Structure formats: structure tokens, C-alpha cells
Amino acid sequence: MSILVSGATRLVVQGITGREGEFHSHAMQAFGTQIVAGVTPGKGGQTALNGSVPVFDTMAEAVREVGANASCIFVPAAAAPDAILEAADAAVALIVCITENIPALDMLRVYHVLRQQGIRLLGPNCPGLTSVAERAKVGIIPNDIHRPGSVGLVSRSGTLTYEVVQAMTDAGIGQSTCVGIGGDPIVGTGFIDVLDMFNEDPETEAMVMIGEIGGEEEERAAAFVKREVRKPMAAFIAGRTAPAGRRMGHAGAIISGGAGTAESKRAALDAAGVAVADSPSHIPQLLRAAGVGG
Amino acid sequence: MKLQEYRSKEILAQYGVPLQAGTTATTPEEAEAIARTIARPVVVKAQVLVGGRGKAGGVKLAETPEEAARHAEAILGMSIKGITVRTVLVAPAANIASEFYLALILDRAAKAITVITSAEGGVEIEKTASTHPEAILRMPLHPLIGLQEHNIRRVAFFLGISPDLRREFRQVLRGLYDAFVGTDADLAEINPLAITEDGRLTALDAKIVLDDSALARHPDLELMRDLNEEERSETAARQAGINFIKLDGSIGCMVNGAGLAMTTMDLVKLAGGEPANFLDIGGGAKADKVAAAFRIILDDPNVKAILINIFGGITRGDEVARGIVEARTTLARHVPMVVRIVGTNAAEAAPILAEANLITADSLDEAAAKAVAAARADA
Numbered sequence: 083m084s085i086l087v088s089g090a091t092r093l094v095v096q097g098i099t100g101r102e103g104e105f106h107s108h109a110m111q112a113f114g115t116q117i118v119a120g121v122t123p124g125k126g127g128q129t130a131l132n133g134s135v136p137v138f139d140t141m142a143e144a145v146r147e148v149g150a151n152a153s154c155i156f157v158p159a160a161a162a163p164d165a166i167l168e169a170a171d172a173a174v175a176l177i178v179c180i181t182e183n184i185p186a187l188d189m190l191r192v193y194h195v196l197r198q199q200g201i202r203l204l205g206p207n208c209p210g211l212t213s214v215a216e217r218a219k220v221g222i223i224p225n226d227i228h229r230p231g232s233v234g235l236v237s238r239s240g241t242l243t244y245e246v247v248q249a250m251t252d253a254g255i256g257q258s259t260c261v262g263i264g265g266d267p268i269v270g271t272g273f274i275d276v277l278d279m280f281n282e283d284p285e286t287e288a289m290v291m292i293g294e295i296g297g298e299e300e301e302r303a304a305a306f307v308k309r310e311v312r313k314p315m316a317a318f319i320a321g322r323t324a325p326a327g328r329r330m331g332h333a334g335a336i337i338s339g340g341a342g343t344a345e346s347k348r349a350a351l352d353a354a355g356v357a358v359a360d361s362p363s364h365i366p367q368l369l370r371a372a373g374v375g376g
Numbered sequence: 377m378k379l380q381e382y383r384s385k386e387i388l389a390q391y392g393v394p395l396q397a398g399t400t401a402t403t404p405e406e407a408e409a410i411a412r413t414i415a416r417p418v419v420v421k422a423q424v425l426v427g428g429r430g431k432a433g434g435v436k437l438a439e440t441p442e443e444a445a446r447h448a449e450a451i452l453g454m455s456i457k458g459i460t461v462r463t464v465l466v467a468p469a470a471n472i473a474s475e476f477y478l479a480l481i482l483d484r485a486a487k488a489i490t491v492i493t494s495a496e497g498g499v500e501i502e503k504t505a506s507t508h509p510e511a512i513l514r515m516p517l518h519p520l521i522g523l524q525e526h527n528i529r530r531v532a533f534f535l536g537i538s539p540d541l542r543r544e545f546r547q548v549l550r551g552l553y554d555a556f557v558g559t560d561a562d563l564a565e566i567n568p569l570a571i572t573e574d575g576r577l578t579a580l581d582a583k584i585v586l587d588d589s590a591l592a593r594h595p596d597l598e599l600m601r602d603l604n605e606e607e608r609s610e611t612a613a614r615q616a617g618i619n620f621i622k623l624d625g626s627i628g629c630m631v632n633g634a635g636l637a638m639t640t641m642d643l644v645k646l647a648g649g650e651p652a653n654f655l656d657i658g659g660g661a662k663a664d665k666v667a668a669a670f671r672i673i674l675d676d677p678n679v680k681a682i683l684i685n686i687f688g689g690i691t692r693g694d695e696v697a698r699g700i701v702e703a704r705t706t707l708a709r710h711v712p713m714v715v716r717i718v719g720t721n722a723a724e725a726a727p728i729l730a731e732a733n734l735i736t737a738d739s740l741d742e743a744a745a746k747a748v749a750a751a752r753a754d755a
Contacts, residue, residue, distance in 0.1 A: 105690075159589070185560050185590035188483050193487055194519045224689040224719060239635025241687040244719065245740070248687075265634060266589075267484045294635055297484045322639040323623075323652070331634025331656040333589055334484070340500045342554045344642075354719040361643055363741050 084213035085279040088256035094119040103156035114217030119144040140171035152176040163188040184332015189268040203270025211261035218268035234280035237292035253366035265332030271302035288314040295321030296335040304350035314372035384582040393551035395579040398467025407448030410466040411441040423463040475568030488516035497568030504558040523553040560590030616668040625650025628673035628682040649748035667703035681751035688719030697725035712750035716743040
């Protein structure tokens with residue numbers, strides 16, 4: 083078992099004929115993901131990925147014709163909220179939106195519409211997720227940094243996630259599923275959602291959480307962990323040296339009105355019994371100390 | 377993007393919020409001329425994007441046009457928290473009977489636009505939150521249908537707005553909400569919203585912060601950016617499509633990815649150094665972008681060493697290595713460079729870096745330590 087994706091995931095890529103969409107679709111296919119369709123309005127009837135995948139004009143067709151049940155979105159920010167809504171209307175179970183710089187007010191509406199429809203959205207502005215054992219990846223996390231194992235990882239970041247995964251793999255600690263929830267202020271899936279899934283997932287024995295400054299999601303996650311989680315956990319929080327009031331690359335990474343500091347998040351996690359690392363490279367030894375094997 | 381008070385007021389006025397906008401001046405003579413045309417007394421206010429203007433002496437009341445000129449002369453050129461005042465706003469002063477705090481924020485936790493209001497106007501809301509949290513009303517609005525009449529009534533009753541001012545109050549909150557949505561704001565704040573002694577509601581100060589991700593669809597608002605308050609290097613970075621924030625340390629950082637860029641800064645500090653900047657070069661990172669990043673980092677004379685940390689995923693390590701070597705030849709100033717490239721094509725990157733005699737490191741901790749040592753040796 084794994085969370086969110088598995089061998090049964092039948093993926094459609096929205097924006098498969100674009101530069102990014104095509105590049106990462108090849109990588110997903112190489113990793114083992116079943117890509118069953120692409121959608122690019124106006125290019126229906128063509129094929130993509132060296133003729134292996136049919137392209138449709140609409141999500142409705144992709145679902146009806148080839149049974150797609152998950153979508154990965156690479157369309158530009160101006161069109162992405164509509165693409166998410168189209169995927170939701172077509173009733174796929176999981177939507178992963180990679181696109182960054184989507185206006186927050188657009189995401190606010192999209193978030194609530196999807197909640198009413200009961201559809202899971204990951205992102206936007208996220209690297210997606212990879213189920214290591216099931217060889218299923220939806221997104222852009224590099225293929226060759228993983229090692230199969232029992233640690234579930236959830237993060238607000240992209241390359242920082244790869245850094246931590248690589249450090250774990252180098253230390254012989256494998257992963258069950260790695261999930262990037264995205265760096266925007268409004269994202270479909272939060273830390274608590276993913277920690278809850280890992281907590282229930284028999285394949286996951288320990289968890290790693292990578293947070294950063296801005297908002298109070300890490301503090302709320304810490305309260306959840308204290309209440310619900312009995313599996314060992316390690317964490318890293320980026321941005322101890324970030325100045326207040328500045329947006330640090332990610333739209334959501336900003337300390338405002340004294341709230342959202344790295345120290346506040348570290349303290350909350352520490353109080354919840356989570357081992358907090360000073361450097362990403364310390365994560366493997368913290369996991370070992372908590373009794374995590376290979 | 378933060379907007380100056382006068383810009384924020386221009387926008388709120390367009391959306392029907394009652395206020396005395398005033399006029400901006402950049403010389404004492406202009407301030408005097410403006411004061412002659414409006415009702416006295418007038419208030420002369422420094423236009424800077426940092427808080428604490430009043431305490432710093434950047435807000436002054438003037439009874440006569442001559443006094444307005446004298447105040448403008450004192451305020452223009454004054455430094456408030458490191459920002460030189462270049463513009464003042466001259467507006468009619470109000471006789472305040474009572475004042476309120478009224479704001480809308482993009483509320484990440486509630487996933488809604490939330491009204492925040494308090495009858496304790498004129499003070500920072502963070503202060504009220506710590507001293508009298510019960511004096512604040514936080515009310516998330518429905519994300520799909522927005523501000524409703526009952527929402528407005530609830531705020532008005534909470535603030536104790538008298539019946540004869542309810543219509544005017546409705547106009548204030550409705551206008552604030554429409555401005556928030558119309559400009560794609562993160563924050564739209566009126567503080568204070570005043571009731572004057574002659575019984576009118578008026579927005580005496582305003583602040584709007586825009587969602588940077590939405591600026592692409594508001595070219596008119598992009599023009600309101602105040603370049604005087606942006607570091608020259610930050611302006612150059614923005615134009616080059618690089619995420620950059622200047623800091624005060626001596627170790628320049630060049631990293632791909634925002635989270636990793638923050639982490640790199642943190643590890644520089646942990647190794648005993650101080651980061652000179654946050655810099656996320658983004659995906660790809662071809663030679664021209666690397667060169668632009670070098671120029672931006674080296675524009676800061678405090679920079680004594682540069683730490684380059686690239687995790688190749690989409691970005692290919694050898695491409696970045698070639699970019700670094702190529703860009704380095706174009707630089708006017710040279711400082712030690714510590715380069716760490718891992719991930720995709722890191723093996724191909726290694727000989728390129730070795731041949732160029734760059735200091736390399738395998739781990740980020742090691743790279744940070746080497747950069748700190750190099751900056752000390754160079755100092």
C-alpha cells in the first residue's frame with residue numbers, strides 16, 4: 083500500500099504537449115507511472131510521448147475514453163485554476179497542480195469548490211508526490227534519489243525535499259511515499275492531511291516533515307502529532323535567518339506580524355516530541371536515534 | 377507588493393471609501409501650495425513603506441501653509457528606519473471623535489478573506505491582539521459568495537456604529553471589500569477609520585499589500601511600485617526573473633529553489649557566518665542567468681565569498697557548472713567561490729569545476745563551512 087497514488091493510478095497530464103509537461107511526462111513514464119492520456123485543448127486526436135499516449139481536447143473525454151483517475155497539471159498560471167476545475171468536473175480522484183504563481187484569490191475559490199466535490203488537490207506550486215515502492219510518481223521529483231523503505235516524507239518545498247530524500251537514501255533509509263504539498267498560502271492538501279494518511283498507512287513506520295517560515299500550518303501539525311501520532315518523527319524548518327515581512331521566494335513563506343517564525347514552529351514540534359534537525363543532513367541520524375531501520 | 381498610503385487611498389477612493397485623499401509633494405514649496413488650496417489645519421505625512429512614521433517624526437500637523445512648508449522641509453530627506461523620505465502627503469487634518477481598526481486579510485488558516493476589526497483604532501492590531509484580544513473581531517467571509525449585508529451589520533454592531541452612520545459604514549466596508557477583490561490584495565487596511573467631531577466617517581490612513589502572483593493581470597497596479605524603496609539589486613533581480621532579497625552578511629548565496637535557498641542561509645549562520653542575501657535562481661539556470669545572479673550578488677561590497685548550492689533535478693549540474701565558469705570570466709570583481717552541485721549530472725559537473733579551480737564541497741554543511749572560512753581569509 084501507499085498513500086494517494088499506486089500502481090492503479092491512471093494518470094492524465096493536462097498540458098502534456100507543452101515543454102515542461104512533455105519533459106516531466108517522459109520522466110514519470112520512465113519511473114513507472116501509468117500515463118493513459120494527455121489533454122491539450124485543440125490538440126485532440128494527436129498523440130504524445132512518442133505515440134504512446136492519446137491526446138484529448140477535454141478532461142471529460144480523457145476520463146470517458148481511457149478511464150483516467152488522476153491528473154497532473156502543467157498549464158500556465160493564468161489557465162491553471164480553470165484546468166483544476168475542469169479536472170474536478172471530470173471527477174478524477176486526485177489532482178496534482180505543479181504550476182506556480184497562481185493568484186491566491188483564484189485558489190481560494192478553487193479550494194472550496196473542490197472541497198464541496200470531495201476531490202483531493204495537491205498543490206499548487208508543488209513538486210507532486212512519489213510512491214517509491216509502487217513505482218508511481220505524479221509530478222517532478224527526480225526519479226533516482228529514492229530508496230524503497232518505510233519513511234513517509236511531507237514537505238512545503240521542492241529542491242529542499244530532494245536534498246532530504248537524497249540524504250536519507252545515502253544513509254540507507256528508504257521512503258514509502260514522498261509528498262510535496264506546495265509553497266503557496268492556499269494549497270489543497272496540508273501537512274495534517276498527509277500526516278494523517280501516513281499515520282494510518284501500514285507501510286509507513288516513521289515520518290519526516292519539512293516546513294518553512296510563514297503561516298501556522300506547522301504549529302497546527304505539531305498539535306495534531308501530539309494528539310494522534312505514535313510513529314517516530316523528525317522535522318526540519320527552513321528560514322531561521324529569514325527577515326520578517328519579506329516573501330522568501332514561495333508566496334507563502336513570509337513572517338507577518340511576528341507570526342510564522344522558524345523558532346515558533348521548531349518549538350511547537352519539539353513540544354510535540356518531534357526531533358527537530360538543525361541541518362537537513364541530520365535527519366537520517368535523528369531517524370536512526372528514533373529506532374528507524376532501513 | 378506594498379503600496380504607499382497615498383496610492384492605497386487613491387484605490388480606496390475609486391471604490392467609494394469616504395476619505396480626504398490629499399495631494400503628494402516632493403518639495404516644501406509644493407507642500408505649501410497644496411496647503412493653501414485645502415481646509416486647514418493640514419497634516420504632512422512621510423510616504424514610506426515602513427511602520428512607525430509618527431514616532432520617527434514623519435507625521436506633523438500644520439496650522440498654516442508656511443508651517444506645512446517647514447514641516448515638509450524637515451520630513452523630506454529624513455531617514456525612517458533606513459528609508460529616505462522623498463514624498464510627503466498633504467491632507468486636511470480631521471478632528472477625531474473616535475477611531476477604529478478595519479482590515480481585510482487573505483486568511484491562510486480559514487482559507488477565506490477575513491474581516492479583522494477593533495474599536496481600538498490608531499494602534500497596531502498586533503498590539504491590541506496582545507493586550508486586549510477580546511477587543512478584536514475576526515470574521516471569515518464566505519469564499520464563494522463574499523461579503524454579505526449581515527456581515528456588514530455584524531461588524532457595525534460590534535464597533536457600536538450609531539444608526540445615523542450605518543449607511544456610511546456600509547459604504548466603507550463594501551468599498552474596502554471591492555478594492556481587496558478588485559486589486560487581488562493580501563491585505564487592505566484602514567487604520568484609523570475615524571468618526572470626526574462633525575459626525576462623518578473617514579479613512580485617515582490606509583495600507584494595501586498586493587498579491588505578487590496576481591500582478592501579471594494588473595499592469596496598472598504594477599506601475600505603482602515604488603522603486604525608491606526597493607534595493608537597486610532587488611530591482612535588477614526582479615527584471616532578470618531571479619528571486620532575490622538583500623541581507624547584511626558577507627556570504628553571497630546562489631541556490632535553486634526557495635526552500636533550499638533559505639536552508640543554505642540558515643547553514644551559513646550555523647557555520648558561524650552571515651548570509652548576504654537570499655537568492656533562488658529558479659529552474660534551468662543557463663549561463664546568462666548565472667551571470668546576472670553573480671552581478672547582483674557582487675553589487676554588494678560586503679560580499680567576501682559566494683556559496684553556490686545546486687540540487688540538480690530539472691536543472692542539470694553540468695549546465696550550471698559551465699554557466700558558472702563562463703559567467704565568472706565576465707565579472708568585474710572576484711571573490712572566493714564555493715560550489716556544491718549534486719543530483720542530475722553532478723558527476724559531469726565535477727571535472728568542469730575542478731578545471732576552473734573552484735572550491736568544491738560534497739555536502740551542504742561542508743560547503744557552508746568552506747564559504748565562511750573563505751570569507752574570513754579574504755577579509
